[in-house]
Amino acid sequence: MAVSRWKAVGSTLLAMFLVGLVALLAVLFIRTYTWPNEVGRWNSNETVIIELTEKERKQLVEALKGAIRIPTVSFSEEEQNTTALREFGEYIQKVFPQVFSSVLIHHEVLGGYSHLFKVQGTDLSLLPYMLLAHIDVVPAPPESWEVPPFSGEERDGYVYGRGTLDDKNSVIGILQALEFLLKRGHKPQRSFYIGLGHDEEVSGHKGALKIVEKLQSQGVQLAFVLDEGLAVLDGVIQGIRQPVALIGTTEKGSITLDLTVNRSPGHSSMPPSETSIGILAAAVSRLEQNAMPNMFGEGPEQDMFERLSTKFDFPLNIIMANLWLFSPILSRILERSPSTNAIVRTTTALTIFKSGIKSNVIPPTATATVNFRLHPAQTVQEVLDIMQNTIKDERVEISVLNSFDPLPVSPNDMSLGYQILQHTIHNVFSRAPVAPGVCVGNTDSRHFVNLTNNIYRFSPVVLKKEDVDRKTN
Known part of the structure; x- marks a missing residue:
């Protein structure tokens, strides 16, 4: 009798285990295959049309090459190449004449070499936003480069040089986009600022912080801030075969x-x-x-x-x-x-x-x-x-x-800045789902925490694994 009773108990426990296992597997598969497939995708059908002439595309590349050739190196908070920083200010005035002559734009130099632009919108009731970038770079020992680091040399479809990814690509991209829009007679609805710091690599205290102090003195609050940071990663995340856009929140x-x-x-x-x-x-x-x-x-x-x-x-x-x-x-x-x-x-x-x-x-x-x-x-x-x-x-x-301390985590999905950024990413990089991420490096955006709760870090570049290896090497 005792043996039969133990067999019955064992059979019951086995049955319960199997039922539990089946239930667990069912939950796992249901969650996996009913998970929203379009999470991180913009639902609007609106499309942004980007039409650049061949001449304009060449201008964009040449503008970046010219920026790379100016060695705006920050060695420390006390030591910077101020001659190059001054030259860079003269360079952008020459390359982007519409930006510096438009009645819609107010420009001033802060901290000696940083630049603050205000682009006036048509609806002054809307909170403005800020686009950030920095013009300084870290030192570049020539012996560790395949080409001279400040040559701006183009080879096999790549522009080489210190600052191509950190962060003169953002500087030139922002100003060139504004230049092209002004030439087309575009007037933005929402006002926005462009801030170009000159000492991000060594703290941002003389550049970005001066920009913040200027805006605070004017009582400015921002809808959001967009700075450099994460990017579109293609083949970098193991197990994902398509590009993925990560926004640093x-x-x-x-x-x-x-x-x-x-x-x-x-x-x-x-x-x-x-x-x-x-x-x-x-x-x-x-x-x-x-x-x-x-x-x-x-x-x-x-x-x-x-x-x-x-x-x-x-x-x-x-x-x-x-x-x-x-x-x-x-x-x-x-x-x-x-x-x-x-x-x-x-x-x-x-x-x-x-x-x-x-x-x-x-x-x-x-x-x-x-x-x-x-x-x-x-x-x-x-x-x-x-x-x-x-x-x-x-x-x-x-x-x-x-x-x-680490910066507060900015909201996603329901935030205006995140939505605009996500929308733009999907119109430019149509295959890339968007997800929030952690920016492990530090940026000038950390100085703006008192001006907005919405700070995002994203650079509109596609990085493949071989690009990451090239950058590392």
Whole structure:
């Protein structure tokens, strides 16, 4: 009797398990194959007609080449190529005469080299918006380039040079579009601003911040801000075979700090049991070995994968459509690659290590510079607390050089700025679904948080995997 009873219980449990498994599979497949296929697509039938003559297309390319040839390098906040920055201002006045002569446009120079344009619209009741870009670039050692970095050389259909992707393409694209529209007699309904900062690569404090201060003094509020950031990725996201347009709805925060250890100096012939270098190296090693917590799902990254779920190949489409179940698995997978690991957590990067003057002298001081890029769900203080708890060594002094929290996540779908941007992307890149994303780099847009709640980061360029590799190399 007892054996029969246990068999009956076992059969019941097996039946319940099978029923549960079938029910779970049904939920997974129903969610996957009933997920809205057009999420991230504009429903309007309105089409934007873009007609450029062959002459105008050549003008656009030549304008970019000319901009690349001006080495507007920012070496640090204190050191910039001011001669080149001044030359760049003269260059855009020459190349875009309509922009600088139109009665619809007011132009002024701020902070010495940054440019602010106001384009007057016909309906003054509408909140204006802002288009941002920056004219400065980071240094470009010639030995790491296939062609001279400031030559603007065109080869095999590509324009080479520092600034082609960051960010003179945006500068020239914005001004050239405005130039063409003015030539056609176009008058915008909504007023808008164009802000061109000259020190974005080293903080934006002398450029973008001056633009913000000017607008605040005039009581200006903005409907939205569009800056550089994410792009149209074609073949870059594994498992998706079509282009995907990602709009940065937030960007990571940053902390740069020095870790310093001071000990008594000595000679290599009589070394102490611990040295300043050894203590600091151990502290830095603990930081590298103990990553910040995985924050997948706390920012817009989960929304991105869900919106793109129908575009993934099987079985990834099932995983992406059911992150309520599979998010722990996906978050662990994303940790394995540096590029996707940066999406799911605050990253830790040792960038400078300084100590020692001679091979037989034990130095008294060792210093390391560490940079953290903060996930949108964390604050500066939270990261500092975790870091201190990881190091757990009072001999390591911590000095914060600069820091700022991640930017708030801007709304999507119902926001005017996001809708306009999504509409435009679909009219230009018709095959690309649109999804929100995290911008892991920092932009001038972070200075505009008091002027609008709607800040978006997108560059209208298509990047294939080979383009990403080319840019990296």
